[in-house]
Amino acid sequence: MALSIHDSLWESVAVFAAGIGAGTINTIVGSGTLITFPVLLATGLPPVTANVSNTLGLVPGSISGAIGYRKELQGQGRRVRRLAVTTLIGGLAGAILLTTLPSESFDTIVPVLIGLALVLVIFQPRLAKALRERQENTGAGKGDPDGGPALHAGMLLASAYGGYFGAAQGVLYIGLMGLLLHDDLQRINAVKNVLAALVNGIAALFFLFVADFDWTAVLLIAVGSTLGGQIGAKIGRRLPPTALRAVIVVVGLVAIAQLLLR
DSSP: OEEOOOOOHHHHHHHHHHHHHHHHHHHHTSOTHHHHHHHHHHTTOOHHHHHHHHHHHHHHHHHHHHHHTTTTTTTOHHHHHHHHHHHHHHHHHHHHHHHHSOTHHHHTHHHHHHHHHHHHHHHHHHHHHHHHHHHHHTTOTTOOTTOHHHHHHHHHHHHHHHHHTOTTHHHHHHHHHHHHSOSOHHHHHHHHHHHHHHHHHHHHHHHHHHSOEEHHHHHHHHHHHHHHHHHHHHHHTTSOHHHHHHHHHHHHHHHHHHHHHO
């Protein structure tokens, strides 16, 4: 069953603009949901319906962002395929939880997860260096180029959260992959965009059959986020690692504040 958004030109413009902003910020780092979700609530949509409509609408934006980062994806096909299985399972689990559990179940832990991700992002260079030195000293070399079991376990949990709500999902992904993968931050961001698209996609497919959503809101966000995905790819790939890390931290802190104060 689809609900109907208020027949207001300004509300439609606001939702469309929020979609552009969400698509842009999702491609650069993540947390675009923190832009679109409050706007959908302001139009009068119930929280769960707004969340489902938002997830459906952001799928094209995630795909657009991934396409924008296609150059950085070169040579990462095996890594993406392996992580894709993990994230699809987690995303579907999160979508199922959204339709079966009260929101309070995740509300307490979400700010903690984002905070942990920010710590990983901030200290990632130092932690990654220490991890590499430890591996070299123990004769382990560079370890698993795809992150090993630790990364897959973390990505499974982060994807479950992404399928449930998704705000700052990208921050979690970058924090985990930045620590456990020996690669450039921009290349990691490219993988993040693909995995985010998969999680949004599997959750959206599930919601189509079991949840209420608003087609008008979905279409407005879809078009806006698609444009934003291309904008974000052009901006994000030009940011040096330090600047990109700073953007991630700022967005993550805003995410924590908004989640705690809502």
